[in-house]
């Protein structure tokens with residue numbers, strides 16, 4: 093019997109079936125993944141990715157700070173500096189070459205809320221319909 | 230999907246085409262196996278490879294890649310020829326039937342057999358099986374859409390469903406299986422160059438006026454924006470100078486990846502939100518660390534249009550933040566109105582989505598437990614929509630659009646004699662950014678293995694596990710061969726999971742002119758055995 097401190101329900105981050113996951117968490121690590129038998133989408137079943145494929149969230153390669161390219165190399169930076177630079181450069185390029193000189197790629201891996209704001213950024217703030225994601229890929 | 234995962238068990242027959250369901254949508258695959266084994270449903274599988282479902286298929290039509298339209302028109306021919314169509318449905322719910330019929334009559338089974346390589350008897354048997362076992366569900370995925378005729382392939386499927394009246398009924402329908410966990414949602418909320426949230430056209434003046442009222446800004450001109458592949462080319466031409474990417478890895482996922490890299494290199498200012506330093510993030514000028522899905526609250530919309538709630542389980546590592554927060558901060562810094570970009574929780578963003586997109590009109594976080602809601606969900610008291618087109622199509626009558634066979638953009642020839650098709654494996658996901666960092670999955674499948682038929686392998690002196698070089702007009706890849714009879718002779722199969730042996734170096738970026746989907750599923754390659762393993 094594995095022990096855990098708490099359980100949290102989420103949605104599988106892989107395919108479009110959208111299986112429900114019940115994460116068992118101990119010391120802030122996912123130690124086990126199950127699902128509920130009465131859920132209409134997957135009825136407790138999970139494939140190998142949903143059940144055993146979440147370990148990547150704990151991987152040491154996770155990005156933990158913003159990075160800015162300086163002299164050809166990506167180096168850690170503060171949020172303030174990184175966001176300041178992005179805002180300044182995007183505004184400058186928009187002013188010089190127009191909103192359609194900027195393109196945005198959103199993500200089929202991100203939430204509806206993230207995606208909604210990405211297209212809002214494109215259409216409201218930048219002023220372009222150049223927004224797409226990998227729906228076709 | 231027009232229908233729901235749950236109602237599939239009611240199907241008496243399935244036509245599955247261009248979907249490796251048990252590997253790509255494993256839990257739906259499980260449903261199909263159950264429907265076949267337990268309920269005795271018939272399974273017609275159309276796929277150039279002997280995928281796992283072939284073991285469950287009543288008939289396997291192993292047609293040549295890029296010949297879906299003649300195959301589907303051929304099925305329609307037989308159904309009409311044997312008078313198995315649903316006359317009442319055609320009369321009351323469709324139009325343009327006679328014009329379409331004239332085109333279908335050009336596809337008799339013996340002709341179709343020549344184009345597709347499928348025996349005449351199988352075409353006839355499949356047509357009878359689909360038309361006489363009702364309800365019958367059509368399932369398809371990227372194997373149908375990733376062709377220069379992808380849009381027409383889908384049309385051909387819709388025609389078949391209308392011909393047999395398999396629309397708007399449980400266990401029927403035309404069901405695209407959406408790939409990514411939230412590809413449906415990203416489309417729904419407007420991350421497409423031609424539509425605002427809720428599929429409202431950017432060229433429609435009424436829609437533009439609505440959004441102009443809602444947000445305090447001028448709307449962009451009523452002109453469709455660029456799609457992914459068009460953006461890439463525009464960067465090379467200098468027309469697009471900056472790109473902002475959230476959580477995608479086009480350096481590996483896009484076709485003709487050597488070309489894509491040149492495009493990304495040409496980009497003057499590249500910003501990437503990511504959880505790992507992906508191949509694309511490595512090329513960026515600024516990388517912003519994002520929270521993974523289990524580290525934030527949010528909703529995701531699955532392939533059956535079900536909007537589901539995910540809860541935050543963990544804190545993001547270090548300074549990483551949820552994308553929605555990053556976007557809010559950036560927008561404000563770019564000068565966006567403070568009050569239109571201040572949300573204390575994603576549920577407030579959903580309220581805004583509901584306010585601007587009628588199909589999400591009734592979605593509220595408190596309504597999404599325990600099982601979510603399927604859109605269209607028009608109002609807070611609306612219960613959602615498990616099956617689309619019941620009694621009526623969105624446009625009124627269903628339109629029979631005639632479609633013709635058109636060969637793939639690049640077919641095998643003397644120099645590049647094999648057809649390459651690409652796809653994914655059960656154990657990995659897309660470009661491997663996540664799954665190759667999972668010990669167990671990496672253990673199961675640690676490297677690319679090029680699938681090649683034993684007949685072809687023997688001619689080339691290739692044995693299972695040998696190192697081979699696969700090359701197309703766009704590049705070459707070295708990997709080991711997996712010799713078995715899954716692909717039909719003349720066909721090789723690769724994935725795009727492994728950066729060091731990437732199928733997309735070879736693929737063709739030719740686009741469907743309507744859907745702008747690249748033709749990943751067919752290109753021409755040559756295969757050579759290597760005498761020694763690569764360095």
Ligand code: SF4
Pocket residue numbers: 104105106107108109110111134137138139140141142143254255256257
């Ligand atoms: S568990 Fe498997 S089938 Fe379910 S959503 Fe995840 S990847 Fe898809």
